[in-house]
Amino acid sequence: MKVLKNIEQKKIATNSSLDKILGGGIEKGNITQIYGPPGSGKTNITLMLAVQVVKNGKKAIYIDTEGGISIDRIKQIAKDGFENVANNIIVFEPHSFQEQEDDLKTIGSFLNSKSDEIDLIVLDSAVALYRLNESKSPILNKELGKQMGLLSTFSRKYDLAVLITNQIYSAFDGESNGNIRPVGGDILRYWSKVIIELERSEPAGQRIANLRRHRSMPEGINTKFKITDSGIC
Ligand SMILES: Nc1ncnc2c1ncn2[C@@H]1O[C@H](COP(=O)(O)OP(=O)(O)OP(=O)(O)O)[C@@H](O)[C@H]1O
């Protein structure tokens, strides 16, 4: 129990135009989801935030499910700070959806003793390994919900930010007329208190981030950004 006065909504600034639509940065204490098509900048944003966390004197846990973490790219973003960054990002590379869950449990035990050091958990992507399973059985969906539940608990219990990325598919189910939808549908939506959709746009290289869900900013606002050598701007 605590008085409202003592509850602080802490945020980690991305130091990019994204902060404008996020009211300052990525929130600690809950899950933020970024979804969008391939190449829209999802991994870039997660890497930039992980580097930022280390620059702020903390550590990040990075779960890479699709070999998306590029050392060259981190060198570009971290510049002179690369060695420090490399020492303070803890990487997990699960190869199956089951391994992804096992890694989350390992992270849970780790946080139990070292939570003070960790400010961020990235899961890039939340659904790549889930999608590999042919049958989207209720059991698999239950597993996805369980993983999100674990991440949500970590974020609240240890006051850290969780950033997950998600992919999209075109739904040709008659109802949606080929609309773009995030994978993992209602499950990921339920657990993500902040949701950002990325789009590629013209001129080439330009991207747009649309705020799809937030608790204190108007949904639908957007900002333009570009991927550059040092991250996004
Ligand atoms: N140094 C750089 N300068 C400019 N653009 C870059 C640089 N490094 C990478 N990019 C661009 O970043 C884009 C890839 O972004 P990113 O990997 O974040 O996409 P993603 O949304 O994670 O895609 P996927 O769904 O395939 O994982 C590519 O278009 C690439 O050209």
Ligand SMILES: [Mg+2]
């Ligand atoms: Mg990626």
